[in-house]
Amino acid sequence: MATHKLGPMKNFFYQTDQLIRFSGRVTKALFSRPFYLTETLEQMYLGGVGSLWLVALTGILAGQAIAINFANELGDFGAKNYLGRIMIMAIVRELGPTLTGIMVAARVASGITAEIGSMKSSNQIDALRAYSIDPLQKLAVPRLVALLIMVPVLTIICDVVGLFGGYIIAVLLAHISGSLYWAPVVEHLNFGNITMGLVKPIVFAFIIAFVSLWKGFTAEGGAKGVGAATNQSVVITSISILLANFVITQVIFKLIKGYF
Amino acid sequence: MSKPQDMIRLENVTFAYPGGEPVLKDVSFCIPEGESRVIMGQSGSGKSTILKLLLGLYKPDSGDVCIDDEHVSDFTEKQLSDVRKKMGMVFQDGALFDSLTVGENVGFYLIEHSDMTIEQVEEKVREMLGFVRLEESIMDRMPEELSGGMQRRVAIARALLATAPKIMLYDEPTTGLDPESSTQVLHLMDQLTRERNIATIVVTHQFLDALAIADKFILIDKGSVAFDGSLPDLQSSSDKRVLTFLEPFRASLKLMERRQFV
Ligand SMILES: Nc1ncnc2c1ncn2[C@@H]1O[C@H](COP(=O)(O)OP(=O)(O)OP(=O)(O)O)[C@@H](O)[C@H]1O
Ligand SMILES: [Mg+2]
Numbered sequence: 001m002a003t004h005k006l007g008p009m010k011n012f013f014y015q016t017d018q019l020i021r022f023s024g025r026v027t028k029a030l031f032s033r034p035f036y037l038t039e040t041l042e043q044m045y046l047g048g049v050g051s052l053w054l055v056a057l058t059g060i061l062a063g064q065a066i067a068i069n070f071a072n073e074l075g076d077f078g079a080k081n082y083l084g085r086i087m088i089m090a091i092v093r094e095l096g097p098t099l100t101g102i103m104v105a106a107r108v109a110s111g112i113t114a115e116i117g118s119m120k121s122s123n124q125i126d127a128l129r130a131y132s133i134d135p136l137q138k139l140a141v142p143r144l145v146a147l148l149i150m151v152p153v154l155t156i157i158c159d160v161v162g163l164f165g166g167y168i169i170a171v172l173l174a175h176i177s178g179s180l181y182w183a184p185v186v187e188h189l190n191f192g193n194i195t196m197g198l199v200k201p202i203v204f205a206f207i208i209a210f211v212s213l214w215k216g217f218t219a220e221g222g223a224k225g226v227g228a229a230t231n232q233s234v235v236i237t238s239i240s241i242l243l244a245n246f247v248i249t250q251v252i253f254k255l256i257k258g259y260f
Numbered sequence: 261m262s263k264p265q266d267m268i269r270l271e272n273v274t275f276a277y278p279g280g281e282p283v284l285k286d287v288s289f290c291i292p293e294g295e296s297r298v299i300m301g302q303s304g305s306g307k308s309t310i311l312k313l314l315l316g317l318y319k320p321d322s323g324d325v326c327i328d329d330e331h332v333s334d335f336t337e338k339q340l341s342d343v344r345k346k347m348g349m350v351f352q353d354g355a356l357f358d359s360l361t362v363g364e365n366v367g368f369y370l371i372e373h374s375d376m377t378i379e380q381v382e383e384k385v386r387e388m389l390g391f392v393r394l395e396e397s398i399m400d401r402m403p404e405e406l407s408g409g410m411q412r413r414v415a416i417a418r419a420l421l422a423t424a425p426k427i428m429l430y431d432e433p434t435t436g437l438d439p440e441s442s443t444q445v446l447h448l449m450d451q452l453t454r455e456r457n458i459a460t461i462v463v464t465h466q467f468l469d470a471l472a473i474a475d476k477f478i479l480i481d482k483g484s485v486a487f488d489g490s491l492p493d494l495q496s497s498s499d500k501r502v503l504t505f506l507e508p509f510r511a512s513l514k515l516m517e518r519r520q521f522v
Contacts, residue, residue, distance in 0.1 A: 014279075118358075122355055124356075124358070127349075130344060130349050131344075131369050131422060
């Protein structure tokens with residue numbers, strides 16, 4: 001619309017402003033009644049169970065790839081018993097959350113934007129309001145809550161599977177005993193690593209929900225517009241996740257440096 | 261100008277969608293209680309937007325929207341939900357909820373807002389499907405499995421079961437339908453208007469269908485009211501916008517007139 005006439009920089013700020021306002025309204029709806037439990041459970045099932053195998057596969061492949069690299073390097077220094085320690089840092093702090101976040105962004109964020117966008121362009125959102133149902137409560141909140149639960153759970157699954165992938169490499173290729181691999185893993189499952197590993201997926205869940213819902217609710221111009229919005233939704237969530245990951249790592253190190 | 265018995269009144273309404281150019285410019289008209297109107301106009305002229313303002317889905321940037329002598333422009337969402345009970349809306353293309361079955365669509369309002377049991381709602385849905393002459397067996401089907409004409413009738417059933425409205429708003433109820441489905445939908449609308457005494461506002465660019473529904477017309481041109489009055493006035497109007505709009509329909513209109521005199 002008229003916003004296209006703004007320069008790219010102004011347009012960026014305008015869009016960011018709109019996204020923040022929208023996120024505020026969704027957050028307000030989160031704390032209003034009624035809460036649609038059935039819809040939330042349905043979304044948890046669709047997004048969570050549907051992404052399970054994808055996330056598990058990603059986790060085990062990534063875990064193995066890192067383990068192969070580090071097992072070789074550490075072997076040169078005779079420091080193979082550090083593998084577990086490196087694995088937990090790489091996976092629990094960084095790869096588990098970001099890979100899960102990006103997988104969910106690709107699968108769930110695109111689905112949310114496409115579904116809400118097509119409801120918008122076929123007047124179903126207006127129809128909900130005409131029947132005195134708040135679309136944010138009925139559509140946005142269940143998806144947000146489902147993501148807030150499912151992204152951390154999927155991340156934990158990705159972590160576990162990834163560490164297990166490292167274990168397979170440790171035993172089969174690097175010839176490290178299981179106990180030598182697991183002992184440092186367990187030892188470094190400390191407050192710092194766990195905090196880092198759980199704060200990230202929660203923030204990512206907010207990013208995925210807010211961006212994909214916002215793109216859906218503001219989609220315009222029929223099927224073509226919904227397609228474009230879906231694309232943008234995946235790109236924006238993925239980049240924002242990587243950006244947020246960087247910022248959160250910095251901030252958490254600053255705040256609780258002594259707990260790692 | 262503001263007569264108290266007006267059911268619907270728009271006063272100098274100007275409206276733009278967020279971040280867009282004005283879609284409606286200084287639109288005023290009123291519809292007395294029990295009367296019906298057809299709102300016509302080219303695609304994109306702002307017809308659907310007028311209906312959305314009547315429902316309070318959007319608020320005018322300036323001017324006033326009155327329903328049954330209530331200024332809905334400054335109503336809260338809660339107050340609006342009471343006003344909306346007086347109005348049944350059939351959206352362009354039906355706007356059925358595509359994740360719900362036909363039965364859940366028709367019973368939507370009761371499922372969401374009443375204490376009725378599922379069985380009671382189903383009973384009402386069956387009754388309503390019968391009224392719009394659809395078979396009960398489609399209750400468990402999904403909207404996308406129905407033909408366009410059936411979808412419109414389901415949408416009418418959903419609007420009626422919601423609230424027993426005093427006003428029905430139809431957005432392009434016959435557009436894209438084959439002549440037979442079109443006739444069925446028009447019949448149903450006519451029956452509602454007469455038997456249940458429901459005032460009707462129909463948005464359409466099918467001028468010939470418009471003639472079957474009401475005898476008073478509002479023509480919207482690029483967001484402004486170009487004409488507001490009866491068929492004879494419309495035909496004798498020398499307004500350029502009216503002439504342009506009627507041009508494609510001249511031949512059929514002449515034909516109809518000739519038949520009336522035979
Ligand atoms: N949700 C929206 N956001 C932004 N602009 C919109 C929105 N809905 C409609 N518009 C724009 O407002 C103008 C009027 O739209 P409206 O749907 O009221 O027209 P219409 O007369 O009903 O057209 P049609 O006969 O094609 O249905 C159009 O230019 C349209 O692009
Ligand atoms: Mg329209």
